[in-house]
Amino acid sequence: MPVNISEKQWNDAIQNSEAGPDLIYAKSVFFNQPERKIITRFQINFIERTDELRFMPANLMMAYLPYFVRFIVTCRHDEFDKSAIANCFFSLLEGKLSDDTINTIELLHKSKDALLFISNRLDEFNTDPDIYGNLQPRLHHLITLLDQKA
Incomplete structure (x- = not known):
């Protein structure tokens, strides 16, 4: 799953954001990394990765959100983490749908x-x-929202 985000886009986002230090760290996690490494970083700390996605500018978040989806559907999760993973994903999705950040058919489907x-x-x-x-109830609400937008 190649990501078409340039280093210039990252650097511009860092320069133009109040979340600069957080974006600098997020860049080290996501930029120019193979899929397996990004997925592994989600496995190590999905809460931190979710926060990084939450505070990324739209173009970056839309490019890297599919890795969170892949993490959810392809990785084996500890039974004690599953509810937290779902909650993190639901909260991120609720926020990004409400501000129309997630606005492509492909991302809506994923x-x-x-x-x-x-x-x-x-x-x-x-x-x-x-x-x-x-x-x-949150799950059904999100599915309904996605159906309305898709």
Whole structure:
């Protein structure tokens, strides 16, 4: 999954953002890295990767969000992390859909693939309602939003 983001785009984003130091670190994680390495970085700390995606400018976030989807659907997750992974993804998706950052058909479809993956395994991901709330209503709301936008 090659990413068509240049170093100039990263440097411009860093220079023009209040999140400069965070983007500098995000650049070291994402820029010019092979897919396997990015996925491994999600495995090591998916919460930090989610925050990096959340604060990236739209062009960068849209380029790297598919790695989060791949992480969700292709990796084996510890049973204690599954609800946190779903919550992180749902929160990121809710924010990026509400501000229309996710606006390409391809990204809408990839996001829905991750939601359907979680939906088909909801009993595995919805294990901490006391911490994250019941994920099912959020999941259905996000699927509905994606269907409306696609």
